[in-house]
Amino acid sequence: MKKxxxxxxxxxxxxxxxxxxxxxxxxNIVSPEIGPDNKVxxxxxxxxxxxxxxxxxxxxxQKIDTPFGKVDAPGMVDLxxxxxxxxxxxxxxxxxxxxxxxxxxxxxxxxxxxxxxxxNRDVATLTNIFIxxxxxxxxxxxxxxPHGSVTRRWYNSPTLxxxxxxxVYTPAGYETSGKQYPVLYxxxxxxxxxxxxxxxxxxxxxxxxxxAEGKAKPMIVVMPNGxxxxxxxxxxxxxxxxxxxxxxxxxxxxxMEESFPDIVNFVDSNYRTIKKKSxxxxxxxxxxxxxSLHISKQYPDLFDYVGLFSAAIMPDxxxxxxxxxxxxxxxxxxxxxxxxxxxxxxxxxxxxxxxxKDYRKKLDDKxxxxxxxxxxxxxxxxxxxxxxxxxxxxxxx
Amino acid sequence: MKKxxxxxxxxxxxxxxxxxxxxxxxxNIVSPEIGPDNKVxxxxxxxxxxxxxxxxxxxxxQKIDTPFGKVDAPGMVDLxxxxxxxxxxxxxxxxxxxxxxxxxxxxxxxxxxxxxxxxNRDVATLTNIFIxxxxxxxxxxxxxxPHGSVTRRWYNSPTLxxxxxxxVYTPAGYETSGKQYPVLYxxxxxxxxxxxxxxxxxxxxxxxxxxAEGKAKPMIVVMPNGxxxxxxxxxxxxxxxxxxxxxxxxxxxxxMEESFPDIVNFVDSNYRTIKKKSxxxxxxxxxxxxxSLHISKQYPDLFDYVGLFSAAIMPDxxxxxxxxxxxxxxxxxxxxxxxxxxxxxxxxxxxxxxxxKDYRKKLDDKxxxxxxxxxxxxxxxxxxxxxxxxxxxxxxx
Numbered sequence: 001m002k003k004x005x006x007x008x009x010x011x012x013x014x015x016x017x018x019x020x021x022x023x024x025x026x027x028n029i030v031s032p033e034i035g036p037d038n039k040v041x042x043x044x045x046x047x048x049x050x051x052x053x054x055x056x057x058x059x060x061x062q063k064i065d066t067p068f069g070k071v072d073a074p075g076m077v078d079l080x081x082x083x084x085x086x087x088x089x090x091x092x093x094x095x096x097x098x099x100x101x102x103x104x105x106x107x108x109x110x111x112x113x114x115x116x117x118x119x120n121r122d123v124a125t126l127t128n129i130f131i132x133x134x135x136x137x138x139x140x141x142x143x144x145x146p147h148g149s150v151t152r153r154w155y156n157s158p159t160l161x162x163x164x165x166x167x168v169y170t171p172a173g174y175e176t177s178g179k180q181y182p183v184l185y186x187x188x189x190x191x192x193x194x195x196x197x198x199x200x201x202x203x204x205x206x207x208x209x210x211x212a213e214g215k216a217k218p219m220i221v222v223m224p225n226g227x228x229x230x231x232x233x234x235x236x237x238x239x240x241x242x243x244x245x246x247x248x249x250x251x252x253x254x255x256m257e258e259s260f261p262d263i264v265n266f267v268d269s270n271y272r273t274i275k276k277k278s279x280x281x282x283x284x285x286x287x288x289x290x291x292s293l294h295i296s297k298q299y300p301d302l303f304d305y306v307g308l309f310s311a312a313i314m315p316d317x318x319x320x321x322x323x324x325x326x327x328x329x330x331x332x333x334x335x336x337x338x339x340x341x342x343x344x345x346x347x348x349x350x351x352x353x354x355x356x357k358d359y360r361k362k363l364d365d366k367x368x369x370x371x372x373x374x375x376x377x378x379x380x381x382x383x384x385x386x387x388x389x390x391x392x393x394x395x396x397x
Numbered sequence: 398m399k400k401x402x403x404x405x406x407x408x409x410x411x412x413x414x415x416x417x418x419x420x421x422x423x424x425n426i427v428s429p430e431i432g433p434d435n436k437v438x439x440x441x442x443x444x445x446x447x448x449x450x451x452x453x454x455x456x457x458x459q460k461i462d463t464p465f466g467k468v469d470a471p472g473m474v475d476l477x478x479x480x481x482x483x484x485x486x487x488x489x490x491x492x493x494x495x496x497x498x499x500x501x502x503x504x505x506x507x508x509x510x511x512x513x514x515x516x517n518r519d520v521a522t523l524t525n526i527f528i529x530x531x532x533x534x535x536x537x538x539x540x541x542x543p544h545g546s547v548t549r550r551w552y553n554s555p556t557l558x559x560x561x562x563x564x565v566y567t568p569a570g571y572e573t574s575g576k577q578y579p580v581l582y583x584x585x586x587x588x589x590x591x592x593x594x595x596x597x598x599x600x601x602x603x604x605x606x607x608x609a610e611g612k613a614k615p616m617i618v619v620m621p622n623g624x625x626x627x628x629x630x631x632x633x634x635x636x637x638x639x640x641x642x643x644x645x646x647x648x649x650x651x652x653m654e655e656s657f658p659d660i661v662n663f664v665d666s667n668y669r670t671i672k673k674k675s676x677x678x679x680x681x682x683x684x685x686x687x688x689s690l691h692i693s694k695q696y697p698d699l700f701d702y703v704g705l706f707s708a709a710i711m712p713d714x715x716x717x718x719x720x721x722x723x724x725x726x727x728x729x730x731x732x733x734x735x736x737x738x739x740x741x742x743x744x745x746x747x748x749x750x751x752x753x754k755d756y757r758k759k760l761d762d763k764x765x766x767x768x769x770x771x772x773x774x775x776x777x778x779x780x781x782x783x784x785x786x787x788x789x790x791x792x793x794x
Contacts (some may be wrong), residue, residue, distance in 0.1 A: 012709045048504045106626075111508045117518050117631065118638045124514055144635050147560065148552035153572075175667055236515065238541050241515045241527055243427070256617075270572055274634070291731070325574055 024091055029086060031115040032102075032130050038094035040130070042102070044113065047085025048105050054089050056102030057382070072349075073380070086112040089241045097137035097380060099202065101127040120200050121234075122243045122381075123191035138209070139389055141204040145212035146172030151193075151205055152236075155266040159259035164225055165232035166263070166271065167194045169204055170271070171211055171218035178276045182396040183220045183267055184305075185387075187284025188290050190251060193233035194225040200381045201388065210392055217396045219281075220271055224263050226288055228255040251287060252314065254321025264302060278340065281395050284305025286352075290314065294323055298335040305341045305395050309387040310379050312354040335368040341394055342370040345387040349378040408521060417636040425484060428512040429527050435491035437527070439499070441510070442481025442673040443575075446503050450475055451486050452500030454779070469746075469775070473502065494534035496599065509524055518631075519778070520588035521641045534593040534784055535606070537599040542609035543569030547601055547635075549591070556656035561622055562629035563660070565667070566601055567673050568615035574577050577671045579793040580617045580664055584681025584688050584784075587648060590630035591622040597778045600767045607789055614793045616678075617668055621660050623685055649711065651718025655690045661699060664764040676725075680704025683749075687711060691720055693757065697731040702738045702746060702792050706784040707776050708739060710752040732765040738791055739767040742784040746775040 031043040044052050059075025079087035100119060104111050112119060115126045120129050131140055146170045156165045174181065186195040186203065197203040203221060210216035229250035231237040250256075268275050270378040282303045289311025296306045335342075342363075346356045363370055373385050373390055428440040441449050456472025478483035498517060501508050505642075509516060510525045517526050528537055545568045546733040551560045571578065583600065585593040594600040600618060607613035624676045626649065630643035645654075665672050679700045681689040686708025739760075743753045762766055772780050772786055 044504055049469060049506070106506060107504070109443055109446070109503060110511060111506070112523070114523075114640070115640070117521055117523060117641060118721060119516075119523075121514050124444070126509070126511075128514075141637060142629075142635055143631060147551040147562075149548050151546050151548040153546035154569075165544075172551075232539075236539060238539050240538060241513070243512070244514060 001022060001227055005291045014366075015047070021225075024288075029115045031113055031182055032128075034130065034132060035090075035094075038096075038132050038134075039091050040095055040132070041088060041090040042079065042113070043106075043115070044087045044104050044106070044218075045085055046087060046106055049080065049087070051107055052081070052087040053105040054102060054111075055105060056100060056381070058091065058095050058098070058102070061310040069381060076310065079104075080112065087269070095132045097132050097134035099129060099131045099137060099140045099385065101129050103127050122200060123243075136329045136386065137250055139206050140385065141209075141210070143209055144203055145208055147208050148172050148204065148211075150198065151260045158261050159262050160255065162228075162231055164228075165236055166266075167198055167221070167223040167227050168271070169207055169266075171207065171220070171223040173218070174220070174272075178272075180272045181218060182279035183218050183222060183261070183271075183273050184281040184392070184395060185224070185292075185303075187224070187226050187267060187282070187288030189226075189284075189286030189288055192226065192288075193230070194223050195233045197221075197223045200384075202385055203388065204390070206385070206388055209391065215393045219392075219396060220267070220273065222263065222267050226249050226256050226284070226291055228259060252290060252312070252340065253319055254323040256291050257323045260291075260295045261299065261302075277301055277304045279304075279396060280308065281305030281341075283309060283343070283385075283388075283391055284307040285310070286379065287312055296339070297327070297330040297334045298323055300330070300337055305343075306339055306343075307343045307387070308345070308356075309350055309384050309391075310346050310350050311344070311356065311359075313359045331363075331368070332366070335363075335366070338369075342368070343373070343394070344370055344393050345373040345375065345383070345390065347375045347377045347379065347383045349376075350383075351379060398648070400419075406713040410544070426512045428510050431527065431529060432487075432782045435493075435529050435531075436488050437492055437529070438485060438487040438581040439476065439510070440512070441476060441484045441501050441503070443484060443503055446478075446484070448475065448593050449478070449484040450502040451499060452502060452507075454777070455488065455492050455495075455497045455499070461578055464529075469577050469680055476501075480536070480619050484781045488591075492522060494529050494531035496526060496528045496534060496537050496782065497643060498526050500524050502523055517640075519597060523682050532789055533783065533786055537782065538606075539602055540606055540609070542605055544605050545569050545573065545608075546602065547595065552660065552667075554656050557625055557652065559625075559628055561625075561627075562591055563663075564595060564620040565618070565668070566604055566618040568604065568617070569616070571617070571669075574609060575669075576618050577669045578615060578621060579676035579678070580668075580670050581678040581680065581789070581792060582619045582660070582700075584621065584623050585683030586623075586681075586683030586685055589682075589685075590627070591620050591626065592630045593722070594618075594620045597781075599782055600785065603782070603785055603789070607786065613792040616789075616793060617664070617670065619660065623650050623681070623688055627655060634763075637704075638677040641703045649709070650716055653688050654695055655718075657688075657692045658696065658699075674698055674701045676701075678702030678704065678738075680706060680740070680785075681708070681789055682706040682784075683776065691791060692729040693736070694724070695720055695735055697727070701735055702736075702740075703735050704740045704784070704788045705742070705753075706781050706788075707743050707747050707749055708741070708753065708756075710756045728760075728765070729763070732760075732763070735766075739765070740770065740788055740791070741767055742772065742787065744772045744774045744776065744780045747775075747780075748776060 029043045033041040055074050057074050061072040063070040064073040079089040116128045119126045151168045234244035280303045281294045289308040296303045320381045426440045430438040446679040452471050452473045454471050458469040460467040461470040476486040515524045516523050548565045551752035677700045679689045693700045
């Protein structure tokens with residue numbers, strides 16, 4: 001093979017590769033480049049540009065104007081033009097271990113880094129990602145440990161009268177062990193879908209790593225789609241390549257909670273699960289925390305472990321559904337059965353901080369036990385990855 | 398939920414959404430927009446740009462200079478600046494049914510369409526995609542038909558002494574039918590990995606649709622990684638988010654062929670397969686066609702169906718491996734056993750056209766039977782999707 005001509009090799013790669021300037025132009029740009037000191041250099045080839053900027057969640061936040069007033073947005077810095085049209089910026093400080101996202105802004109135009117194919121989609125926004133290893137962030141990496149399997153499949157919901165897509169993680173060894181496993185049901189937020197915890201949440205890597213380190217029990221993780229008006233994630237249903245949006249009509253009006261037993265039944269009849277309350281957990285972020293709160297109290301014999309990650313604590317009083325009736329009474333029933341873990345996590349600057357504080361007070365007043373975890377920052381995926389790594393080791397112990 | 402304030406809704410979507418100009422700037426751009434006549438309009442918001450161009454595989458190809466002379470590259474057209482900084486281009490003719498790719502070029506800078514989150518990665522290049530429905534292209538869409546499952550998992554290769562990632566499609570109903578299924582092993586080209594047939598090849602949609610239409614037998618499709626120096630696709634191994642490259646050292650020197658029985662053994666012991674030659678097919682594109690050619694003749698009792706899609710027909714005479722020794726003799730053994738289908742497909746302008754013609758002559762001279770399918774165009778994914786839709790209905794009949 002070493003003898004194959006370079007022409008043949010490039011030809012085998014098909015024509016699209018020719019579109020890459022880097023291949024022919026002598027540009028071989030590395031971006032981002034993580035230095036040995038964890039300072040990170042970003043590079044962008046744009047010889048005609050007047051201004052190249054970088055925006056990322058590792059830069060000091062900026063206030064931006066919105067119709068609702070000033071809100072925090074990721075920070076922005078200028079790159080400096082160097083030789084041959086390559087613009088560059090190096091962080092002034094080493095970055096702490098974490099998964100970060102960024103984009104470039106070239107003469108006002110937001111673009112992804114053409115030298116980094118790793119992206120996350122959050123609703124309709126694509127951003128590049130990179131990981132600074134070390135500490136907790138090593139859990140977000142693919143490491144040389146036994147790997148679980150990830151399956152995208154479809155289940156039927158008799159309640160919703162739909163076939164719907166679902167993502168299922170089974171731990172390493174599941175296929176051949178013959179054993180039965182506990183199950184974590186993991187729910188996304190309003191902008192997400194059955195892919196969100198896998199991509200933005202790094203759930204597969206977190207599970208593989210925590211299990212390999214002996215810090216979590218081997219478990220199945222089930223990631224359904226919480227927008228019950230939809231069959232599947234963008235691009236994965238018969239809606240085709242339509243523009244992703246968040247579906248208001250059927251996200252927080254009771255349908256997800258009502259139809260949730262369909263998912264549990266599907267999982268219990270298609271996987272080797274331990275079919276009892278003490279082997280079931282439910283957790284979710286934001287809207288998924290709201291769903292977890294209401295599902296766990298609606299079916300007080302289903303889940304012994306509940307995780308509310310930056311949970312929305314509505315409903316609005318005007319939303320009518322039997323799911324949201326008699327909330328206090330249902331909570332009483334749930335807590336009288338003494339769930340093994342009721343876990344609440346939220347960031348100090350989250351816009352839902354006060355709603356969570358009020359909810360905790362409600363639980364405190366009744367003497368209902370829960371674990372509380374308060375983090376820095378607000379309503380962001382960084383926190384939800386952290387909460388997952390804190391929550392999972394406490395399950396099924 | 399309808400009563401939830403729009404502020405709360407946006408807040409629930411987390412901060413990254415604020416980065417979208419479209420959300421606040423009053424821009425609500427649709428791109429691409431497929432008209433009722435299948436003319437397609439592309440739009441790009443770039444008020445400061447001097448020139449905005451579109452490149453795509455539906456435009457007349459252009460010749461570009463490379464160190465190896467002029468080669469065909471996707472065509473390019475200028476967009477016209479309209480009101481409020483939105484540039485626009487509409488195809489002069491309706492587009493034929495097909496899956497197409499495109500990018501914008503803004504003042505010389507190649508960028509993806511910020512209004513289209515649907516992308517394919519080919520080696521290290523990201524391009525946007527869209528589908529014009531109708532005819533064969535309807536097979537590339539997610540339709541309202543029973544859906545199979547897709548699993549990313551890891552198998553152990555004793556020959557290579559590695560755990561390696563593999564993608565497995567099981568047809569709708571597999572989990573509960575109790576039946577045994579035939580297996581198609583589907584191999585990628587030099588720039589690909591275990592994701593390539595799923596993303597660029599639309600294999601899941603093609604299989605779901607052909608099976609639902611009764612045009613293909615329900616079958617398992619196994620998509621391994623053909624670069625045996627690697628454990629997994631970019632971003633999915635402990636190499637982390639390193640820049641994707643094609644691995645010359647161990648792609649076409651015999652290791653893939655030598656270690657292939659490990660994959661068959663894994664599949665036969667982990668899935669309900671029909672464990673005989675008449676229920677096994679192997680096919681691949683480019684380098685994967687080369688692998689299919691050599692694997693099927695090296696193990697003449699394993700596969701009754703062989704598909705060579707734009708196959709490389711080396712080895713170079715200087716490549717030494719027992720796999721490539723005594724080629725004529727091995728082919729004789731293979732064809733004396735009368736494979737049920739030996740299928741060769743290639744495009745008229747493929748740089749491998751002559752090598753395939755020579756190979757067919759070799760088969761003709763010996764009287765070895767095969768089916769030949771000649772298409773337009775060259776060494777491109779459009780052809781490999783077409784070949785898959787032609788090949789699969791002929792399997793296991």
